[in-house]
Amino acid sequence: DTEVTQTPKHLVMGMTNKKSLKCEQHMGHRAMYWYKQKAKKPPELMFVYSYEKLSINESVPSRFSPECPNSSLLNLHLHALQPEDSALYLCASSQRWPSYEQYFGPGTRLTVT
Amino acid sequence: AQSVTQPDIHITVSEGASLELRCNYSYGATPYLFWYVQSPGQGLQLLLKYFSGDTLVQGIKGFEAEFKRSQSSFNLRKPSVHWSDAAEYFCAVGEGSNYKLTFGKGTLLTVNP
Numbered sequence: 001d002t003e004v005t006q007t008p009k010h011l012v013m014g015m016t017n018k019k020s021l022k023c024e025q026h027m028g029h030r031a032m033y034w035y036k037q038k039a040k041k042p043p044e045l046m047f048v049y050s051y052e053k054l055s056i057n058e059s060v061p062s063r064f065s066p067e068c069p070n071s072s073l074l075n076l077h078l079h080a081l082q083p084e085d086s087a088l089y090l091c092a093s094s095q096r097w098p099s100y101e102q103y104f105g106p107g108t109r110l111t112v113t
Numbered sequence: 114a115q116s117v118t119q120p121d122i123h124i125t126v127s128e129g130a131s132l133e134l135r136c137n138y139s140y141g142a143t144p145y146l147f148w149y150v151q152s153p154g155q156g157l158q159l160l161l162k163y164f165s166g167d168t169l170v171q172g173i174k175g176f177e178a179e180f181k182r183s184q185s186s187f188n189l190r191k192p193s194v195h196w197s198d199a200a201e202y203f204c205a206v207g208e209g210s211n212y213k214l215t216f217g218k219g220t221l222l223t224v225n226p
Contacts, residue, residue: 006156040219042216042218043157045213100207100214102214104149104158104159105156107155
């Protein structure tokens with residue numbers, strides 16, 4: 001299994017809502033990543049988890065809260081988002097961290113209204 | 114700081130024609146170099162990577178890339194393009210001691226029948 005899965009595929013939420021994005025991999029990878037990609041732009045790193053511990057937070061606002069319950073699962077909890085947070089959120093994993101050989105999921109398209 | 118330049122924002126080729134997408138990087142030492150492809154609304158798929166050794170790298174889907182240190186380039190090539198190759202292509206560089214991938218701004222490939 002060489003796949004990273006993400007749910008949901010699409011999410012529309014209001015600025016007062018609380019929602020979560022989910023990412024899963026069963027490749028035995030021990031590092032997982034969240035990226036944000038705005039339209040027509042390259043992905044930007046948000047968070048890195050290594051062995052279920054948060055290793056990197058790229059100065060992301062606290063309205064984004066990551067969680068890694070186990071080595072296969074990565075969540076991104078969303079609260080009080082702004083319309084400018086609308087983007088494609090990509091999850092990735094790698095065998096270890098740091099590693100550049102990252103496998104990406106299909107992403108969750110988030111729209112904040 | 115390392116940087117990646119993809120000079121072509123948009124390229125259009127006819128199906129069956131050859132393709133070359135340009136990528137230039139700025140980095141002091143030998144970088145780790147990558148090409149990713151992103152189909153509309155999808156995540157990123159790793160096409161090929163260069164870490165060291167043979168400067169001509171073969172990837173998936175019939176793509177290849179050549180690392181030229183003298184020109185600080187890592188151009189992606191394909192001898193005969195298929196309509197399914199239409200997508201956004203990102204070149205990325207990883208620094209040896211850094212965890213981060215730095216992406217170029219991407220080149221959108223359109224394939225005409």
